[in-house]
Amino acid sequence: MMKQTRFSYIRGMMRPVLMFMTVLLFTGMATLVLAETGAGSAQARIAPVGEVRLQGQPPVEIAPAAAKAAEEKAELEAAPQPRRADYPNVGMSSRAIVWVLAQMHLFFGALVLAVPLFVLMIELVGVYTGDERYDDMAHEFMKISLTGFSITAIFGGSLALALFMLYPDFMGYMMHVFGAQVLVYASMFFFESFFLYVYYYGWNAFRYGNLKWVHLTLGLLLNASGLTIMVLANSWATFMMAPSGVNEVGAVVGNIWEIMKGPLWNPINLHRFIANIGFGGAVVGAYAAFKFLSTTDPEKRAHYDWMGYTSNFIAILAFLPLPFAGYYLMAEIYSYSQQMGITAMGGILAWLFIVQAVLIGTILLAGNFYLWSGMSRTEGSERYKGLIKVIAFVLVVSFLIWVTPHTLILSASEISLLGGSHHHILGPLGIMPAKNIAVNLMLIATFLSFQLYRRSDKVATVRWAPLGNALLIGVYVAAVVNIIFLGVYYGYFTNTVYKVGSSVAQVSTTLVVIVAGLVIDTLMFRNAKRLPSHWGRIPDRAQYALFALPIAFTWLMALMGYVRSSVKTHWHVYTVMKDNSPDNFIPTIGYAGNMITLVTVLFLLCVLFMFWVANLSGSRQAKPEATAGGEA
């Protein structure tokens, strides 16, 4: 009865909330459309990029010396420098069109790349444990993402079409630079599709014994082609940020390998690889949560609870190393071009890292909340109730430190007073050190939650257990003290050069905690006594964490894509090919927010469609009575 009343209470709440959301959504869309068509601002958008030049004189040549060198070798062809009039005008922002298509393609690409990766892992676990439930779950993960491959291809095709139509000079140049590599990329699709269909449809046909190994090999080949596709595509993005294999005017001087292997290629490969797994885990988690909420059958609830738990496990596990990969990427950007690094972290884009903070905070809080709620599954979790309150406190405080130090609302005149981005008093709190302390503490707290969860159904039996615990507590305390000290000391009392260095030390500290935690627990819980645990025994509200996770991930991904693209400022290919289109400015963060919300909602709808199709295959219409009667 309790439940009944709570539900109707929530339902009562839901309606006004939903209506409010709808209104918000529509106003959002309306402003978006207005911004898009740029009513009245057409003139403003047409101001060309330029240099100061003498009236009546021809424009200054770009890097004339290099151009002369290019002339000497006849076959060298410089990057085109299109004028504004060379860009087709379709009556709305070309960038917005490409933005939406590219992001949708990336979302689905990331999803279908990631799912087979962890599906293969789960399948392997199934083989080693001999527990068929793993095998079935892996198969189910494949099933629900299957339509995603077609959706990826559809958006990919539309994106290519849009790019060639709207940015012909740029695409011409990219094709010229990458040449046959693009064909390799296209051909990989055939391999990918082949392995995908055989892997998926052959699941039950190749299920046991040696055939299982054939199946696993197929999965490996599927992943190999998927990863190849990803790194090939990444090279285009990184070439645009940090061109290599071309000279100062963009003429190709290196071979395709030199072109691909730019300074940012591997950092992006790594960061995307990890992020994609987290993203994929988060999305399939939403499926499990939805199925869990939709059924009352305890057996099904147990199954989907377990599936949701596994998804969350994958998402959070992939998430933990992400900031490290992020630092690596950022550090490589700085060393490639200080200018670009500072454009990202210190210029007008700096504000957007507050949004990143909110999103990462959401992910961490949701992941933790889910873990804590999940402790109700086991009987040994009572022990940790007190600690969880502490973790929650640390998380929330760190989160607030991360977000609040910047003044949130500034008037336009205040901004110009501050020289664009930083407040002279609040600014120091907003720069990385304070935030770094918070981020690392949040990661440590999350890992602690995770560790407690893993411990909650076990009791250690080794004799040195108290010593192990003391050691672990020591590691945690030392790490926290070290992180705070490093952040405060290097952050506020030395100059900028050391700040980046100190964040590396902080991050390493966090890494040490994670490794120490894993090692100590593995040793300590060998042959541990198992306490009973019950899948499905988790409150409904915990499932909402599994929705918050993919939404925040999706939003985060789109947001970071905006950064990646914006740090190039008014260049198609940084330092080599200028962007002279009407959209060569960095849009305001509010505009970006609208675009990101648009793509997130579109993605949500497509994912719903994908899940719906997956469910169709499992249902069969009952034979209509009438027809049956007619036959009789």
Add this chain to the structure above:
Amino acid sequence: MKVLFKTLGFSLGLTLLFTLVTYLLPQVKGEAPVEKKVDLSSLTMEDFIALGDDIFHNKGTCTLCHKPAPLGRAPDIEGDDMVAESAKRLADPRYKGDAKDAEGYLRESMLHPSKYVVAGWGKKGSNDSESPMPPVDKPPIQLSAMEIDAVIAWLEAKDGNEVTVALPTAAAAAEVAAGGAGGDAGKAPAPAATAEEALAKFACVSCHSLDSKDTLVGPGLVDVGSRLTSEQVRQSILDPGAVIAEGFPPAMPTDFGAKMTVNELEMIVKYLAEKKG
């Protein structure tokens, strides 16, 4: 269905919450540099300095790094007196560059940042042998020689130092004038087309007689071409205090350098140098 609506509502709500966060932040656009036409026939030193100021803060993206402490990632060249700083740099035994004066040092810092790296600001791990600053004449900053001059002019002028860079060449100016391109009239008084017009515009004749040796406030100029070379004429206009003709008070305005266009100055100098009495 109920579950669908609830979960969808939750997801949309969260999405909108994130959108809201972006609305709370300052809405700044990162404009691409906008083309600026410089009409030499109406360019004054004041304009040129203002141009340097603008390039420093916008197109040059210098303020990305050059900001006051603690936010700066480079010396605060806007706040410091760079002519004085340059003298210190040149006196530093570590200095191995080719510059002899402040102008040279500033230009060298922009074109070859690694020639001399200010202590403590070098690339990490390079022990101050490599500057993180990109050469400003190369992409992505890509300033032209004239723009670099303008920045130097501004760096010198902002602390009241003498501006040593010359305005863009008069030869180019003459060509521009011949081309008859119309500047943005209305903003500043229209540039004079002839030397006579220019002399009238700057009211030279209210102090100098042009057709006699009679002294009004200043000396008569009818024979000035025989007394001074055109170089000296130019100097007397730009920097009247340098050499004061005997017996005259320092009454001549000192801001002609800033007010006259390159073209006007050249016309006047030429006209006067030909006046040999």
